Amino acid sequence: MNTSTFFEGLVHEDRVHRSIYTDAAIFEREMTHIFGAVWVYLAHESQIPKADDFITARLGLRPLIVTRDANGQIHALYNRCTHRGARICRTERGNARTFQCAYHGWTYFNTGKLRGVPWPEGYACDFKDAKFNLAQVPRVESYRGFIFGTLNLDAPSLSDYLGLIKKPIDEWLDRHPGGKVEVREANRLKFKGNWKLAYDNAADGYHVVFSHRSLLEMENRMQEDPTKGMSFYMGKPDEAPMYVQYFGRGHHFKDKRPNVAKRPGALWELEAAHPGMEHFENSIRKKLGEKAGRALDLAAAEPVNINVFPNLSILGNHIQVFQPLGVDETDTTWYATVVVDEAGELGGTVEDVNALRLRTQEAFPNFGEVDDAANFEEIQRGLAACEDEWVYMHRGLGIPGRVRNEPDGTLKAPATDEVFMRSHMKEWKRLMSTEPRISVVR
Amino acid sequence: MSYVDETYYAQLVRDFSAWPDGEIGDPGTREACRMVLHREARLLDQRRFEDWLALYAAQCVYWVPATPGGDPRREVAVAFDDRRRLEDRVYRLRTGHAWSQAPASRTVRAVSNIEVFPHSEAGVMVRSNFLLSEWRAGEKQLWSGWCGHRLRYRDGRYEIEVRQVNLIDCDQNLRNPSILL
Numbered sequence: 001m002n003t004s005t006f007f008e009g010l011v012h013e014d015r016v017h018r019s020i021y022t023d024a025a026i027f028e029r030e031m032t033h034i035f036g037a038v039w040v041y042l043a044h045e046s047q048i049p050k051a052d053d054f055i056t057a058r059l060g061l062r063p064l065i066v067t068r069d070a071n072g073q074i075h076a077l078y079n080r081c082t083h084r085g086a087r088i089c090r091t092e093r094g095n096a097r098t099f100q101c102a103y104h105g106w107t108y109f110n111t112g113k114l115r116g117v118p119w120p121e122g123y124a125c126d127f128k129d130a131k132f133n134l135a136q137v138p139r140v141e142s143y144r145g146f147i148f149g150t151l152n153l154d155a156p157s158l159s160d161y162l163g164l165i166k167k168p169i170d171e172w173l174d175r176h177p178g179g180k181v182e183v184r185e186a187n188r189l190k191f192k193g194n195w196k197l198a199y200d201n202a203a204d205g206y207h208v209v210f211s212h213r214s215l216l217e218m219e220n221r222m223q224e225d226p227t228k229g230m231s232f233y234m235g236k237p238d239e240a241p242m243y244v245q246y247f248g249r250g251h252h253f254k255d256k257r258p259n260v261a262k263r264p265g266a267l268w269e270l271e272a273a274h275p276g277m278e279h280f281e282n283s284i285r286k287k288l289g290e291k292a293g294r295a296l297d298l299a300a301a302e303p304v305n306i307n308v309f310p311n312l313s314i315l316g317n318h319i320q321v322f323q324p325l326g327v328d329e330t331d332t333t334w335y336a337t338v339v340v341d342e343a344g345e346l347g348g349t350v351e352d353v354n355a356l357r358l359r360t361q362e363a364f365p366n367f368g369e370v371d372d373a374a375n376f377e378e379i380q381r382g383l384a385a386c387e388d389e390w391v392y393m394h395r396g397l398g399i400p401g402r403v404r405n406e407p408d409g410t411l412k413a414p415a416t417d418e419v420f421m422r423s424h425m426k427e428w429k430r431l432m433s434t435e436p437r438i439s440v441v442r
Numbered sequence: 443m444s445y446v447d448e449t450y451y452a453q454l455v456r457d458f459s460a461w462p463d464g465e466i467g468d469p470g471t472r473e474a475c476r477m478v479l480h481r482e483a484r485l486l487d488q489r490r491f492e493d494w495l496a497l498y499a500a501q502c503v504y505w506v507p508a509t510p511g512g513d514p515r516r517e518v519a520v521a522f523d524d525r526r527r528l529e530d531r532v533y534r535l536r537t538g539h540a541w542s543q544a545p546a547s548r549t550v551r552a553v554s555n556i557e558v559f560p561h562s563e564a565g566v567m568v569r570s571n572f573l574l575s576e577w578r579a580g581e582k583q584l585w586s587g588w589c590g591h592r593l594r595y596r597d598g599r600y601e602i603e604v605r606q607v608n609l610i611d612c613d614q615n616l617r618n619p620s621i622l623l
Contacts, residue, residue: 092613184516184517185508185512185517185518185613186508187508187518187520188508188613188614188615188616189615189618189619190615190616191617191618211541213537213539214535214537214538214539214540214541217533217539218530218533218534218537219530221530221533272530273444273526273527274444274527275444275446275503275522275523275524275526275527276446276447276450276451276524277444278443278444279444279447279448280447331615333615336517336518355448358514358515358516358517358518359522361518362519362521362522366521366531367530367531370542370618370619371540371620373542373617373618374541374544374620375541377579
């Protein structure tokens with residue numbers, strides 16, 4: 001098979017073939033040619049803050065243990081005993097210097113090095129040979145707390161891989177005191193559908209008033225005119241100042257901030273009712289007076305979707321991770337974040353802010369994402385119609401002047417344009433047609 | 443107007459983190475509580491959400507922790523609804539545009555192992571186990587766990603002040619958690 005021709009046949013300028021969502025062989029190839037070839041988000045540093053902390057993760061389907069060793073260095077170890085292949089860590093997070101396989105007792109340090117095996121006199125080999133250490137991801141790097149790993153020795157640095165999408169990530173972080181956040185548990189969802197259905201949706205401004213109609217109606221049920229939540233999508237969203245931007249390498253950005261007035265407190269005014277809203281808002285206003293706006297805005301969902309191919313979406317105040325489990329099963333985990341205020345920038349209101357922020361973050365997974373996930377499942381069901389081969393993503397294509405080539409090489413388009421989807425599909429096609437130099441170290 | 447504040451949270455966490463051993467012996471109290479739980483299960487299975495809401499106190503919480511015993515002051519929950527948000531939840535389900543419930547789930551739930559514990563002069567804490575079978579869009583799934591109820595006797599009936607739903611897989615990825623559990 002000429003792979004380049006094969007994938008050319010599946011990804012056209014205006015549409016993609018159904019099999020990229022349904023074919024188990026294509027899915028298996030994605031696990032090496034996509035998830036093995038690019039930087040994949042693994043975990044957040046605040047989930048393993050102390051020496052010897054660990055958290056389990058996956059790189060594609062590969063089970064990993066992300067550890068912080070005694071020297072603070074982060075490793076992404078394969079959670080797979082070198083001996084017979086069993087997972088050596090069965091708990092999702094914790095603190096441990098060593099991991100012992102429950103099957104035959106082989107024990108490894110959290111650096112991946114083999115510590116020892118029971119009754120070594122029964123072996124003729126030298127266990128100092130590195131081949132007995134745990135396999136690990138050869139390249140692990142962090143960007144401002146976000147830990148990524150790649151198996152591809154030829155991949156650019158993480159910083160170069162992220163490229164221009166770093167700017168919105170920086171802006172998202174820098175609105176917080178100290179320029180950082182902490183992860184605090186998650187709303188965890190799953191759907192029976194291909195992982196790309198979630199990634200295709202990540203910057204989709206076209207679905208909002210349809211897929212989320214019940215959410216918009218709910219949030220505005222006390223309003224005379226709808227102003228809460230994503231009401232700015234109603235009417236003519238393509239004429240609103242928000243936009244979608246494609247950054248290359250599959251990364252994209254939906255920026256809704258231009259829809260919101262620049263003054264502090266304007267973002268908070270978009271929030272609908274949440275548990276505890278009155279009490280904690282009053283408490284913040286009492287403590288900060290006219291300066292309460294910034295603190296309250298930190299409890300409101302930041303109106304951005306920052307999507308880092310293939311598995312990370314920073315949106316609102318969430319760090320959302322797309323985890324493929326099979327060709328037609330995907331977990332989407334919405335990690336909540338809280339504000340940390342070590343320098344006291346928020347005048348003693350950080351607890352109040354987080355009390356609000358935890359509740360505001362529960363809203364979308366409860367009342368929005370469930371409907372998207374149901375629609376993703378309906379796509380997967382619909383795609384069983386095998387003679388009906390094509391899935392369209394051509395909104396905006398061929399309309400002169402609609403998609404703008406920016407001087408920095410990015411593409412910008414009105415909010416409902418599907419240019420971001422067409423563009424990440426081109427990148428998908430390129431990656432699927434390229435042989436990555438994949439390796440592990442021990 | 444939300445009544446949720448630090449005091450409310452603190453009481454909630456206190457009530458649901460320390461379950462006593464000594465059950466209430468009085469059969470009348472136990473029977474009255476059992477009837478509330480069974481009625482609640484039936485109304486939800488019948489999708490009589492407004493009647494179900496009427497079982498709840500004006501100041502109430504419907505709480506589905508995302509970790510075993512999770513503290514809502516420190517972490518997000520699968521659901522943490524005060525009265526207003528609970529009404530929001532029902533309102534959304536009634537819009538006809540909540541696609542995760544189109545078609546609507548058919549559910550049947552079995553509530554068992556009911557134990558009633560003393561709480562305050564008019565209040566009791568109730569523990570129960572549940573199995574909830576859900577059929578929707580051609581597929582069946584099973585939800586299971588235990589519930590904690592804080593009930594208060596007022597105007598001749600027990601009303602629900604708090605319901606904590608503890609899924610055995612609360613910290614795992616859940617498929618379409620759009621029904622009222």
